[in-house]
Amino acid sequence: MSEEKKILVTLDGSKRSGRTVDYLCRFKPFRDRKITLFNITTPVPEAYYDLIRDSFSKIAVSQVNAWEMGRKTIMTEFLKEARRKMIAAGYKSDNIELKLTSLEKGVARDILNEIKTNEYHGLVIRRRGSSESMxxxxxxxxxxxxxxxxxxxxLMIAGTHEIHHYLCIAVDGSPASGRAIHYTADMMAKTNCRILLCAIMRTTVTDSVPEGKDPFVDMSLQAKRILDEALAEAKQILTQAGIPEDRIETRLIQGAQSRAGALLDKARAAKCDTIVMGRKGVSDVEDFDLGRIPKKIIYASRKFTIWLIP
Incomplete structure (x- = not known):
């Protein structure tokens, strides 16, 4: 991955995307990254231009042309204003690129193509855009x-919580969870952020329980040890990145009926603004691009900013 660590930010000119700009302005670690503010304009369907063959439709065609040019002008100004706000918030002007393209295959597919053809360190989106306000x-x-x-x-899904740089990281000992911790350590290195490392298990067990008498208890003890070790390793990675040890808290929650629900409850109680997860958990099913627990959390947490790490 490039040392420039570019972040792609999708904007559509709506009030919601304006709040994405506000998020960028408030989230201090992004200020040292290169940012690409990206918009895909939807052109007028080509069928409209067929009207030019009809002399009675020339006025309509000129109006359509004017609308298309006007839309591009509005979006260009929106991106320039976003850039001005970010510079005022502390970004370097040379680190902000504006990119306006026309729709080709579809908004999502064009964004995915932009990712494939350029080297980015992250993608920032919102849950809904201007045309998705139901x-x-x-x-x-x-x-x-x-x-x-x-x-x-x-992938960063910008939320609406006030940013206090307080992140809750889901820890489960999986490779994806480890990558989420390393990514957070890289993003938040040498900052005064707060980190809540949270591991969750369905069963309840203590280290004083004797082993070898009940296979179910033995499995629970082993799971607890794995999570304890994962929490300790995560804390070490973060402190080595320059995050003060007293700004990092570890929590192992036992007896959870729902791991997704328990994580959300803990993040809410702690008043975190961001939840960080790996895309997949311990099971890592290859046929699915997204794990079951991350999916539940994304759809159940409208206000949190979500970081989803591959």
Whole structure:
């Protein structure tokens, strides 16, 4: 991955994407990264231009042309204003690129193509955009497709919680969880952020329980040891990155009926603003691009910012 560590940010000119810009301005670690503000404009269907053959439709065609040019002008100004806000918030002007392209295959597919043809260190999106404002819908169509398919790089789903740089990291001992910890350590290195390392198990067991009498208890003890070791290793990785030890808290939650629910409850109680997870857990089923627990958390947490690490 490139040392420039570029982050792709999708914006559509809506009020919601304006809140994405606010998130970028408030989240201090991004200020040292190269940012590409990206928009895909939807052109007028080519069928409209067939009207030019009809002399009675020339006025309509000119109006359509004007609309298309006007839309590009509006989006260009929106991106420039976003850039101005980010510079005022502390970003270097040379680190912000504006990229405006026309729709080719579809919004989600064009974003995925942009990822494939360029080297990015992360993708920032919102749950819904300007055309996806149906009340009660948690995730818009484009966002849902990107959550499922943008599996090659870290995905950040910007939330609405006030940013206090307090991150809750789901720890389960899996390779994806380890990569999430390393990514967080890289992003938050030498900052005064707060980190909550949270591991969850369904059973309840203590180290004082004797082994060898009940296979179920033995399995629970082994699971607990794995999670304890994973929490200790995660804390070490973060402290080595320069995050003060007293800013890192570890929690092992036992007896959880729902691991996704328990993680959300703990993050809410601690007043974290961001939840960090690996895309897949311990099971790591190859046929699925997204694990069951991350999917539940994404759809149940409208206000949290979610980091999803491959």
């Amino acid at each position: 009340p009660g819908v948690t995730m818009g169509g484009v966002a849902a497709k990107l959550v499922e398919k943008a599996s090659s790089l870290p």
